[in-house]
Amino acid sequence: MNKQVQVHGALFLVALIYGSNYSIAKAVMPAYMGPFGLIVIRVVSAAIFFGLFTRLITKEKIVGWNDNLRSILCGVTGVAVNQLCFFAGLNLTAPINAALLMVIVPVVVLVFSAILLRERISKRKVGGIALAFLGAFLLIYTSSSEHTTGNLWGDLLIILNATSFGLYLVLVKPLMQKYNAFTVVSRIFTVGAIIVVPFGWQQVMAPDYNSFPDSIWWAIAFMVIAVTIIAYLFNTWALRYANPSLVGAYIYLQPVLAIVIAIGVGKDVFTVQKAIYALLIFAGVYLVSRTRQAVTEG
Template identity: 30%
Template sequence: MKNKKTEANICMVISKTFSGLNMNALKYLLPLWISPLTGVTLRCTFAAIAFWIIGFFVPKENTTRKEKGILFLLGALGIYGFMFFYLTGLSKTTPVSSSIFSSLQPIWVFAIAVLFFRERITKMKIIGILVGLGGALLCISTQKSDDLASDAFTGNLLCLLSSMIYAVYLVLSNRLLKSSGTFTLLKYTFTGAAVSSLIVTAITGFDAPILAQPIHWLPLGILLFVLIFPTVISYMLIPIGLKYLSTTLVAIYGYLILIVATIVSLSIGQDRFSWTQMIAILAICIGVYLVEIAESKDKKSPVSTNQQT
């Protein structure tokens, strides 16, 4: 089991590093080379096809029709909803601000555990949540729209909503993994997401100048990176982490997204250094740390519910 946990931690490091680079790659593409909703469609459809193809080469996993239906709905609402708000928000704000809200996922995971799974509430957890949310509100209320963020306020709100939806996906997929295999989860959730995205695209239209002639090799290469690494490979690695690590610990790896996106964004000029952003980042990190420390103490306590989130 120890080796499995080490493998799971390595998978999460790789997955979240790709996710951090994904923010910078998508910011380059959106909305000049591809519209946000078309980007969601390409990611979900490409991933669904890839997971079904890969699924033919892995051992068959036993899953009931009801479980497959639940996974399909989880993808249609959870994964698609997350990507819908995430890409739309990122197109309006900066990668650093977007990654700030991704770091809030452990707090949402705990809030879901409290509301639906009777997670124990402590003073430290409440303080952690308030500090983390204070950091998020600071980022939302102080960032101004400029040449790097066309509508920072709206973009930040959408990214905040996307982090909440993804936390729900983390909690539910963690519980569904107990009865269904990794590739069954990936195949059916992304099939659901692909169906939702195709329906929306049929209504809103397909907008991808990147695929028009003549071929623009740099944007196309960046798009292929997004489709293969942060989408297919990253999502293949997440269930491994969910299987052997607590959902909260998996969510905490979202800090890597923040670190990678911040370093790359400041290096290539996708964002500017801001003290308010740095304070927001610090507040969220402290808030999540307090929640995680409180949860660890609860698990060691004899009156702990031992409920993994």
């Protein structure tokens, strides 16, 4: 299969998983478990899975001071700060605020890519991100409730989360060009687990797990296997062949897919207006993906 098709397929699946997660996570939090407790379960489970896989299958180690330091920074930015700030911020502010602020990620990626990776910022790439940003902003803004209210500290935490994740996408790129994706993701989740456990351990111990219905267990399993393990692995693998800007641009598809899923389960309705906004997002992602060297063969 063409490498370009594989990369776009992986990134689309990641966007689909994250788009589904908004509805699924709401079923678990906070009725059955606190947000930090769920983060601990997700991150520790992923660290164990990737750690065992790397030790038994890939048997590869990250070597050298620079690569080890970079992998630690990826664990801090891509897992610990990213996860903790997002859920803490979402707990304080309105979902619409969080959704709107998360669309700054591709802009952050573009800036850090230019600074750290010396990636060329073409007019087409800037135009594509601007077009996708406009579509995402209009889609989320027009879907919001008139009664939603934000919170300054919550909004700041979401901005910190978005900045941290954007920096992670840029930092992890050089590692993906040298090591197996499982090796890299194993390290970043090990680092992330060490940091998040103190924040959420009490919330892990608090629930009465015997009272959880099957649907909640399935939701937790989805968040561990799909949202944490598969999404991070596919995102990281895609960075071997794609520029961070393209990976970041796919974040704009998440609100589109979230609405499509909501329509499918009868919680939203399809309108021409939403279709136009979705087309803006797809057009923006296309422009970024068509930029020279956005996806490289290898």
